[in-house]
Every structure is written in structure tokens, then in C-alpha cells.
Amino acid sequence: MPRLSAFAALALVPAVAVALAGCSGSPSTSATSTSTPNPSSTAAAETQSSCAAPSAGTASKSVKVTGKLDAAPTVKFDKGLSVTSTQRSTVIEGSGEKALTGTLLDVAFTIYDAETGKKISTAGYSGSAATQFTVSKDLYLAGLVDGMHCAQVGSRTVTVADSADMFGTTGNESLGVAAGDDMVIVMDILSKVPTKATGTTVAPKSGFPAVKLAADGKPTVTIPKTTAPKSLKLEVLKKGDGATVKSGATVTVQYQGTLWRTGEVFDQSWGSGPTSFSTDKVVAGFKKAIVGQTIGSQVVVIVPPSEGYGSAGNTTAGIKGTDTLVFVVDILAQG
Structure with missing residues (x-):
């Protein structure tokens, strides 16, 4: 499976459509509909100038993040941090194109429980393989996508995601996230990956x-x-x-x-x-x-x-x- 156990918990759909799934060639029992949402249709209407991300706020600005892009960051914030709507600040300003809906990215990220301060997931930094995410709220939790959406390639963002945009009122027992806990997400936007074969x-x-x-x-x-x-x-x-x-x-x-x-x-x-x-x-x-x-x-x-x-x-x-x-x-x- 993916590089970290928490990866699957960030997705709204299976990592691979279950019509393909099977261990050692054994068939699966169900399939994914082909009439899935289409992020590229949104991207067609979305442009580099119209792309809009969550605004910075007191909570996101209070998270102190140091270190170089593509290196595991040092992150400090007060436990019990919470927001009523998702906020995002930019720690390192990139110079590449903006990540529109439907863009496939190489990223590195670290996620914390804003209530407890516990680190719940990290992946993709230099020395290990980057993680690929598609900028699509049809595929991944909204708070995670907010950390990437409209950010310029080469950026590091810090997002304080409202619980409604993450694990909601149920939380995530396997990750130790309680119901209603907000999340702090530090996201490095490393590069854009082609979405079709280029050979x-x-x-x-x-x-x-x-x-x-x-x-x-x-x-x-x-x-x-x-x-x-x-x-x-x-x-x-x-x-x-x-x-x-x-x-x-x-x-x-x-x-x-x-x-x-x-x-x-x-x-x-x-x-x-x-x-x-x-x-x-x-x-x-x-x-x-x-x-x-x-x-x-x-x-x-x-x-x-x-x-x-x-x-x-x-x-x-x-x-x-x-x-x-x-x-x-x-x-x-x-x-």
C-alpha cells in the first residue's frame, strides 16, 4: 500500500478503484462507477488568475514553521488551536504555476492534531519518495486539498483545517484523532506531475x-x-x-x-x-x-x-x- 498508513485515511475514495482490486489476482466483489466527478471540468473554468484558496488568519499565522522546502520542518503551535473555518498561510512563496483543480502534484507533508499537538502523518521529504496527490476534493479530504489548491509550485503552506474539512464529528480512531479535532497541515508543493504518458x-x-x-x-x-x-x-x-x-x-x-x-x-x-x-x-x-x-x-x-x-x-x-x-x-x- 502507500508509503504511510495514514495515506488512505486522507482519501474519500479507495487508493485504486475496487474494480481493479485483488490480492494475488483474486477478484474483488464490487466496482467503482465510471460516472465519477470530473475535477478537470472545474479546472477548465478555473484559471491561474481566478484560482482562490482559503485566507490566512490568526490561527494559521500563529503556527511557526522553520526549515527548507523538501526537508522535514520544525513546527510549533499551542495545543488547543481551533478555527471556525479553514485558514491557510504561505511560509515559503514558490514561483511556479498555481495548482489548479485536477493538477497532479509531488508533495511532502506533515499533519498534526491541532487539539493535542500530536503528529499524525508525515511523508515525502528529501531522502524518501515524494507523495502524489491530485488537487481534487472529489478524491481527498477538503482540508488536505486546501493545503495545495492554488498554491504556486515551490511553496510551503500551513493550513489550519476545520474539523468539518477533515475527520468531522466521527474523528479517526486509527490515527488517534478525536471527533471535532481541527488539523494543522504543513504542505510542500514540490513539482507538477504529468497527468498522461509522456514517452x-x-x-x-x-x-x-x-x-x-x-x-x-x-x-x-x-x-x-x-x-x-x-x-x-x-x-x-x-x-x-x-x-x-x-x-x-x-x-x-x-x-x-x-x-x-x-x-x-x-x-x-x-x-x-x-x-x-x-x-x-x-x-x-x-x-x-x-x-x-x-x-x-x-x-x-x-x-x-x-x-x-x-x-x-x-x-x-x-x-x-x-x-x-x-x-x-x-x-x-x-x-
Whole structure:
């Protein structure tokens, strides 16, 4: 799973859509709807000049943060800090472009319980892999996104997030956060990550589905009018020049899954934003498609039932036990 146990607690949806999920290739029992919210539609209306973030206030200004960007900060504040609405101050002013809704970022962050002063989560600083987050309140807790939204790349922000924008009236027992506790979030906006494959185009193989890409990289897949192959088949449509994906690594991808039988999309990240997951937490055929590939690549994999959901299929996703699956995967980053 991701680099820290608290990562999943910050998301409003699973780290990877459950239509892909499965340990050692075992099928999942449910699927994510393809009609997910679309942060890119908001970003289309949002511009560098119109982007608006929470204002600084007495609480956010009272948090003292020292240290260099991309190094674990020293953070001091009085216990019992609270706000009636989320506040954000900027500790280090970046000079890069603003993080609009739908932007995929490399970040480092530290989160504290504002009531108790307890550090509950930290990740991504120099010496370890950066963490990837999509700027989207459809995907992550609002207070976390407020720490990134509209900040310029190269910035360090400090957010005092109202409990309603974090764990609300239920808290989070696993993190030791009580109901109603506000959070202090120190966020380093390190870089912008591409949201589509950027590798060199490779000629497609014969017998594979045709893939047409929209300007934003979203694929449209046309299944050939032939019988599906009985074994796993893989092609690389774009060859990236990044690091090689390792087994067990956390990767960030865009993906789309299509049924060979109907040509219909049964699940995708397009429309909700890039997603991160461990290569050990997906069906066998999906893992084989990305392990050993390089960051920046786009691959197409044809997955037979034996390396997908087996004879049980996945009824929620409309996948029968005899269904062959086609995934188009853009490999964006690795943790």
C-alpha cells in the first residue's frame, strides 16, 4: 500500500478503484462507477488568475514553521488551536504555476492534531519518495486539498483545517484523532506531475485494440472483431524514460478498463484524476502490465479471465467469468 498508513485515511475514495482490486489476482466483489466527478471540468473554468484558496488568519499565522522546502520542518503551535473555518498561510512563496483543480502534484507533508499537538502523518521529504496527490476534493479530504489548491509550485503552506474539512464529528480512531479535532497541515508543493504518458510513441502491434487519444490523453478503445486471445498480451504505445516500476512499489497511473465482449468501459480513472496504489494490490494481469515498465510509458494489456477476476467475474462491474479485459495504463510516477 502507500508509503504511510495514514495515506488512505486522507482519501474519500479507495487508493485504486475496487474494480481493479485483488490480492494475488483474486477478484474483488464490487466496482467503482465510471460516472465519477470530473475535477478537470472545474479546472477548465478555473484559471491561474481566478484560482482562490482559503485566507490566512490568526490561527494559521500563529503556527511557526522553520526549515527548507523538501526537508522535514520544525513546527510549533499551542495545543488547543481551533478555527471556525479553514485558514491557510504561505511560509515559503514558490514561483511556479498555481495548482489548479485536477493538477497532479509531488508533495511532502506533515499533519498534526491541532487539539493535542500530536503528529499524525508525515511523508515525502528529501531522502524518501515524494507523495502524489491530485488537487481534487472529489478524491481527498477538503482540508488536505486546501493545503495545495492554488498554491504556486515551490511553496510551503500551513493550513489550519476545520474539523468539518477533515475527520468531522466521527474523528479517526486509527490515527488517534478525536471527533471535532481541527488539523494543522504543513504542505510542500514540490513539482507538477504529468497527468498522461509522456514517452516516445511506439508503433502498435497487430491484433491489439485500436487506441485513440483525446487532447488530455483520455483513450478511446476499439476492440477488434476477432476472438479474444487466451493468454495475456501486452504492448507499449509510449516508452517513457523514467525509472523502472518495481514489484510492490506504489505507482500513480491513469487507466481505463474495457470489456472485450462489449467494448464498454467498466472502470477508469479518467474523469476523477490519477490514482495511486501498490502493485501488490491489483489483479495479476494488471500488475504484469506495469511492473518492469518505465515511468512515462503507456501500455495496453489484454487480460484473460484467469489473470483477471477468474470464473467468478465481477457482477457489480458487469464482468462475467469468461470476460477478457483490456486496460490502457499511463504510468505517471512511482513511490
